[in-house]
Amino acid sequence: MNGYKLGVLYGEGIGPEITKSTVDILKAASDKIGISFEFVELPMGWEGIEKYQSPMPQYTKDELQKCHAWIMGPHDSASYPDQYKMERNPSGELRHYFELYANVRPAKNIPGIKGxxxxxxxxxxxxxxxxxxxxxxxxxxxxxxxxxxxxxxxxxxxxxxxxxxxxxxxxxxxxxxxxxxxxxxxxxxxxxxxxxxxxxxxxxxxxxxxxxxxxxxxxxxxxxxxxxxxxxxxxxxxxxxxxxxxxxxxxxVGSLGLAPSINTNDRQAMAQAAHGSAPDIAGQNIANPTGIIFSTVMLMEWLSARHQDLKLKETAELIEKAVFKTMDEGVKTPDLQGTASTAEFTESIMTNIGCLS
Known part of the structure; x- marks a missing residue:
């Protein structure tokens, strides 16, 4: 295929920080491999409530129907107004609406991370x-x-x-x-x-x-x-x-903060880290984006198998190698006893993407 349409839902709490990190890394890797993505930014959570009076607006769901897959940041549904708390949260609504029946969650030891x-x-x-x-x-x-x-x-x-x-x-x-x-x-x-x-x-x-x-x-x-x-x-x-x-x-195997997952049906998939929105550290530039980065690696592998496109698999492998190399070099966020900010961790991964063959 010439290109793929990916939805991006930034979410709440640390969601905007770690999702932006992931999109930047994916852009760097896909540019190097030579594969094209159209990123479609869509509202959810508080942004959806403010614009459409819904944490998961029909507009967002309609646009996701047109996407091959999407990346979803964590949500903070506990903070929503009371009238929305009896509804399915944004993640549950998308799983239900698109019948994303398989939640795939790997657990594997990561080099340099003690589990x-x-x-x-x-x-x-x-x-x-x-x-x-x-x-x-x-x-x-x-x-x-x-x-x-x-x-x-x-x-x-x-x-x-x-x-x-x-x-x-x-x-x-x-x-x-x-x-x-x-x-x-x-x-x-x-x-x-x-x-x-x-x-x-x-x-x-x-x-x-x-x-x-x-x-x-x-x-x-x-x-x-x-x-x-x-x-x-x-x-x-x-x-x-x-x-x-x-x-x-x-x-x-190390930390729930590193745990990735995808949600799939036979046609589409959603990358979503297993952890929550961590509102207590939101905006401090210290959140670890590894979980959603590895979720996006899984998403690339799923798309590669579905569309028989080896460039997507190469993109996934490049991102994973770059993350491992970054951690091996000692660049880690505070939750992993490191000192790197979210931005510094992201920049190091992108540098390694440029260096790796």
Whole structure:
């Protein structure tokens, strides 16, 4: 293709700083590789509320429909006016609206970053549209009901369609890796919902006879990840369990602030760091942009596979090498015991992009 249209949603808190850093780095790498991007800046969060009376305006969603993919900064939905707090937050709304059913969250040790564990390289495939996340598992309404002042009921939704497609994504990925899939569930207690998840994943596994398959209850999985994270390859699980496990594994390999992710369907993808908006350090030029940078690396890899464009893969590899080289040179933000500002860290990566072959 001659070029790709990428949406950019800067977000709130540290979002504008780290997202700008990422876009600048992507521009530098794509210019060197010789690939063209059109960046479409779109409102969300407070900007959306002020302009369109919505934290995720229909205008933004309409424009994202025209994009190949987009980069989304973190949002601070806890600070929104009360009338918006019962709505899906911007991230949840985009996952629901575009049916971005696969949330892919890798956890891998990074050279020069000391983690709690070593020799870990795993990927979590989190079903992104159902489960116990009541804000996105209903066609209408939130999926929660307050029966009395003291009683609340929350619905969990599990469908064969949603389970099959996330399982297929996990098993397709594992064919390129170490050929081991772990199913995480709670079928011993949540017998119907979680039982269906486990059963359908095992049915999908029959079409991949060369893949080793095991399963853990969610509580056991957390313990085994702390003790034996290097033994895991690809994990497939439902929405809430995947959210919790990916935060755990991100911290195990170094820091949740470094943890990347993408959200995908069969047509589009959204790069989004796993961490939040950190409003306490917003505007101080000390935020670490690595999580959203690596999320964008994942986005380039996804686009490369979808469009059979090796230049996108080269762009991803160049950015990753430049980040690793920058960290190896000791240029790190304060959260990693470094002294570099966000801008200095970004500039160092861009310099290394220019130097690397």
């Amino acid at each position: 709690v564990v070593e020799n870990t390289d795993l990927v979590i495939f989190r079903e992104n549209t159902e489960g116990f996340y009541s804000d996105r598992n209903m066609a209408l309404g939130t999926g929660e009901w307050q029966v009395t002042d003291d009683i609340v009921i929350s619905a969990g939704v599990f469908s064969r369609k949603a389970i099959e497609r996330i399982a297929l994504e996990a098993f397709r990925m594992v064919e390129k890796r170490r050929k081991k899939v772990t199913i995480v569930h709670k079928a011993n207690v949540i017998k119907l919902c979680s039982g269906l998840f486990k059963r359908v994943c095992l049915e999908v596994a029959k079409d991949f006879p060369d893949v080793q398959v095991d399963d853990y209850h969610i509580d056991a999985a957390t313990a085994h990840l702390v003790r034996h994270s290097k033994d895991f390859d690809v994990i497939v699980t439902e929405n809430m369990f995947g959210d919790i496990l990916s935060d755990l594994t991100g911290e195990l």
